[in-house]
Amino acid sequence: xxxxxxxxxxxxxxxxxxxxxxxxxxxxxxxxxxxxxxxxxxxxxxxxxxxxxxxxxxxxxxxxxxxxxxxxxxxxxxxxxxxxxxxxxxxxxxxxxxxxxxxxxxxxxxxxxxxxxxxxxxxxxxxxxxxxxxxxxxxxxxxxxxxxxxxxxxxxxxxxxxxxxxxxxxxxxxxxxxxxxxxxxxxxxxxxxxxxxxxxxxxxxxxxxxxxxxxxxxxxxxxxxxxxxxxxxxxxxxxxxxxxxxxxxxxxxxxxxxxxxxxxxxxxxxxxxxxxxxxxxxxxxxxxxxxxxxxxxxxxxxxxxxxxx
Ligand SMILES: O=c1ccn([C@@H]2O[C@H](COP(=O)(O)O)[C@@H](O)[C@H]2O)c(=O)[nH]1
Numbered sequence: 001x002x003x004x005x006x007x008x009x010x011x012x013x014x015x016x017x018x019x020x021x022x023x024x025x026x027x028x029x030x031x032x033x034x035x036x037x038x039x040x041x042x043x044x045x046x047x048x049x050x051x052x053x054x055x056x057x058x059x060x061x062x063x064x065x066x067x068x069x070x071x072x073x074x075x076x077x078x079x080x081x082x083x084x085x086x087x088x089x090x091x092x093x094x095x096x097x098x099x100x101x102x103x104x105x106x107x108x109x110x111x112x113x114x115x116x117x118x119x120x121x122x123x124x125x126x127x128x129x130x131x132x133x134x135x136x137x138x139x140x141x142x143x144x145x146x147x148x149x150x151x152x153x154x155x156x157x158x159x160x161x162x163x164x165x166x167x168x169x170x171x172x173x174x175x176x177x178x179x180x181x182x183x184x185x186x187x188x189x190x191x192x193x194x195x196x197x198x199x200x201x202x203x204x205x206x207x208x209x210x211x212x213x214x215x216x217x218x219x220x221x222x223x224x225x226x227x228x229x230x231x232x233x234x235x236x237x238x239x240x241x242x243x244x245x246x247x248x249x250x251x252x253x254x255x256x257x258x259x260x261x262x263x264x265x266x267x268x269x270x271x272x273x274x275x276x277x278x279x280x281x282x283x284x285x286x287x288x289x290x291x292x293x294x295x296x297x298x299x300x301x302x303x304x305x306x307x308x309x
Contacts, residue, residue: 121136
């Protein structure tokens with residue numbers, strides 16, 4: 001799947017992933033009213049609105065981006081109807097040929113991690129039949145339970161051709177509270193996580209030189225991003241923090257290798273709710289925002305001689 005992701009990035013000239021993080025209050029009024037009229041003030045109404053909204057966003061951007069990243073929390077908060085909307089987002093995006101990155105930030109003791117891996121990247125068997133719980137191509141992983149727990153995702157990575165992005169240096173303001181702690185050997189904790197990722201990368205790698213075991217590094221920490229690019233040369237970087245969190249093209253440029261590959265930059269609110277800023281139809285606004293972001297990143301890549309296409 002790492003190779004398909006990179007191929008789609010090259011084909012669409014677009015190292016961009018759209019975050020599907022629906023907030024009910026920000027969904028256009030007409031969609032909300034329609035769903036509330038049909039289902040009343042229920043979780044089902046919210047889920048129906050999310051489903052319509054997401055499908056509209058996916059339709060608007062599918063030919064411009066290689067991937068979407070639904071963040072499960074925005075669905076989970078609405079219980080079972082919310083999770084049905086999450087499933088719909090994954091399935092509908094896949095039906096439009098998009099790579100799905102499940103932002104689930106999972107990780108637990110080994111045996112539980114195995115169940116998480118099956119839930120989001122694999123299959124479960126019932127009798128003679130196999131089922132996919134929440135089908136995705138990649139999942140985000142919380143590393144803090146250690147190597148053995150992350151390794152439980154390996155079966156799905158290898159046998160199902162899936163991938164993971166391990167949280168290395170997150171974009172939030174207090175990420176340094178734990179991740180920047182200096183260890184006995186003088187390295188930061190996030191560098192130790194990067195060592196685990198890089199070690200794993202040496203064992204499993206795709207045709208572009210990138211591994212299905214990638215890393216999450218925030219656009220809001222450009223210096224660390226630069227250093228981590230060098231420390232994990234075979235790790236695809238998933239870079240959140242562009243847009244609403246303050247990151248710009250100049251901040252993410254060092255996530256890319258010298259050829260202009262190796263990173264995919266996320267933007268959630270800045271794309272899906274672009275209509276609140278630029279007005280007009282939400283789908284048209286999302287499409288315009290994606291095209292503007294593409295231009296911004298491609299122009300910046302080109303200005304430093306890194307544009308691949
Ligand atoms: O370090 C991290 C890891 C994940 N995220 C997620 O990315 C998006 C960002 O949303 P924006 O609206 O573009 O700010 C969201 O789903 C986060 O949970 C992150 O921001 N930082």
